[in-house]
Amino acid sequence: MRFIRDIHADLHAQAKPCISFEFFPPKTPEGDKALMEKHIPELLQLKPEYCSVTYGAGGSTRDKTADIVQAIQDQHQLTAMMHLTCVSATRAELEDVVADARNRGVKNLLALRGDPPNGGDFEVTEGGFEFSYQLVEMLQGKGDFSIGTAGFPEGHIHCTEGKEVDWDRLAKKIKCGADFVVTQLFFDNADYFNMVNYLREKHDIQVPIIPGVLPIISAGLIKRFTQLCGAKLPAHLVKDLEACGEDDAAVKEFGIDFATNQVKDLLDRGAPGVHFYTLNKAHSTAKIMRNLGLA
Numbered sequence: 001m002r003f004i005r006d007i008h009a010d011l012h013a014q015a016k017p018c019i020s021f022e023f024f025p026p027k028t029p030e031g032d033k034a035l036m037e038k039h040i041p042e043l044l045q046l047k048p049e050y051c052s053v054t055y056g057a058g059g060s061t062r063d064k065t066a067d068i069v070q071a072i073q074d075q076h077q078l079t080a081m082m083h084l085t086c087v088s089a090t091r092a093e094l095e096d097v098v099a100d101a102r103n104r105g106v107k108n109l110l111a112l113r114g115d116p117p118n119g120g121d122f123e124v125t126e127g128g129f130e131f132s133y134q135l136v137e138m139l140q141g142k143g144d145f146s147i148g149t150a151g152f153p154e155g156h157i158h159c160t161e162g163k164e165v166d167w168d169r170l171a172k173k174i175k176c177g178a179d180f181v182v183t184q185l186f187f188d189n190a191d192y193f194n195m196v197n198y199l200r201e202k203h204d205i206q207v208p209i210i211p212g213v214l215p216i217i218s219a220g221l222i223k224r225f226t227q228l229c230g231a232k233l234p235a236h237l238v239k240d241l242e243a244c245g246e247d248d249a250a251v252k253e254f255g256i257d258f259a260t261n262q263v264k265d266l267l268d269r270g271a272p273g274v275h276f277y278t279l280n281k282a283h284s285t286a287k288i289m290r291n292l293g294l295a
Contacts, residue, residue: 001079003146004108005179007049008208008272018210018273019046019294023280024054025064032064035280036071042282044076046295052110052182052275055083062097070104081148082106085114086135090127094135098142110148110182111135111173122158133173140177149178151209153191157230167195171203180207182275185214185225187258188234189265211266214277215284216241216255218248256284260291267292 011018021043026032043051053068065082072080082101084094101109113132116122124130129138132149139147151170155163170181186192192211199205216222219241226233233241237258244250263274276285289295 001073001105001107002050003179004050004079004081004148005146005207007079008180008210011049012208012272017267017271017294018049018208019289020210020273020275021048021051021285022054022212022275022277023051023068025056025068026280031280035068039278039280039282040072040076043278043285044078046286046289048078049273050079050081050108052081052083055085055112055114066097066101066104066106069101069106073105079108080106081108081110083110083112084135084139085112086125086129086132087114087116087122088125088128090125091129091138092127094128094138098139098145102142102144107144108146108148109139110150111139111178112150131169133169133176136173136176136178146179147177148180148182149173151181151183151195152230153183153186153195153211154231157228163195164198167198168203171199171205174199174205174207175203178207181209183210183212184229184231185212185277186231187237187262188232189262189269192266192271193269208272210273210275211271212275212277213259213263213266214279215259215288217252217279217281217284219244219251222255252284256287256291259284260288263288264292 008018023035026035051072053065055062055065069080069082072078084097111132129135136147136149139145152166155166159166183192196209240254241251244254266274278285
């Protein structure tokens with residue numbers, strides 16, 4: 001398996017976009033079976049460069065996340081990145097997780113502070129880390145991983161000082177050893193390019209900053225997601241969603257059209273690639289990629 005930093009460097013040299021996917025560990029045995037036997041094989045037919053697997057709130061899916069990453073690499077020979085969070089873990093416990101990941105052949109980790117269980121406030125675990133830059137530093141000290149971190153084009157929902165302060169903190173994470181950034185979902189590309197330009201101009205950050213794109217498949221679902229993470233829904237997008245009414249098929253087609261235009265604009269204006277939040281479903285991501293000739 002390859003380091004993600006090398007994948008991005010090679011594609012940048014060829015002036016090609018890097019396309020990657022995100023999966024999450026299902027909560028039921030039926031979901032596990034569908035993910036491994038149906039959804040992942042369907043999505044991998046699109047030939048992504050790599051994929052990532054999320055880590056449940058409070059580290060609740062730690063073992064399952066590692067299992068899925070290992071299975072993707074062993075069964076499909078695709079580089080996979082494991083998410084890793086600070087929540088509810090001591091440094092020693094995190095070092096054990098990292099050692100296990102290394103033994104499984106994992107070479108890429110996404111270092112995150114993470115979401116507390118049950119949607120509560122973040123609390124530092126005694127003997128653990130308060131900030132994700134500390135996790136990045138620890139991983140950098142291991143010396144044999146490519147380390148990613150998260151960026152927030154509209155600022156982190158819990159950063160009360162403003163988005164530029166949040167971007168300054170992102171720059172610190174990168175300077176602590178992160179090789180690349182994957183952003184939170186957003187729907188106004190100006191937010192992404194404003195963050196990139198700020199990091200480039202103020203902090204001379206040159207690592208790949210990969211936009212995260214979530215195709216809309218449900219009006220109710222996207223409203224819940226944006227409320228949880230603090231991303232905004234532009235007024236014109238809300239108006240178009242409301243025009244779809246209760247027609248779920250129309251919402252999904254609208255989501256495909258919107259994301260197709262969003263991704264085209266991102267790539268045309270120099271984004272290094274796109275990280276699709278697939279929600280473990282193939283249809284929308286596949287159609288968007290085919291619309292753009294990326295599949």
